[in-house]
Amino acid sequence: MVRQGRKNTPHFRIVVTDKRKKIDGAYIENLGNYEPKAGPDKKIIIKDERLKYWVKQGAQISDALSAILKNLGKLPKTEKAKAVKAKAKAAK
16 A cells, blocks of 8 residues: 555555565556545445456555455455464464
8 A cells, every 4th residue: 555645634545566666666556545534434446356366466465455455345365364364363
């Protein structure tokens, strides 16, 4: 996720990037947008098909994005399994 927007009004782009690039540098593909201050529904737009494609290609979803997708119920199955295992491990 790449932060954009003004002070106190954040807006995030959900992007696919190479881990060797700068955090706010060039990215491969824009997958959607997230506006956390857009009211109670927290406006999020994401291209589900492209997200699934990149996960199949081996892309790793960041912790922040996986929490957002988990709340929406759009977390790809491979990531759901990892989230359940991590939660169970933390409970021990």
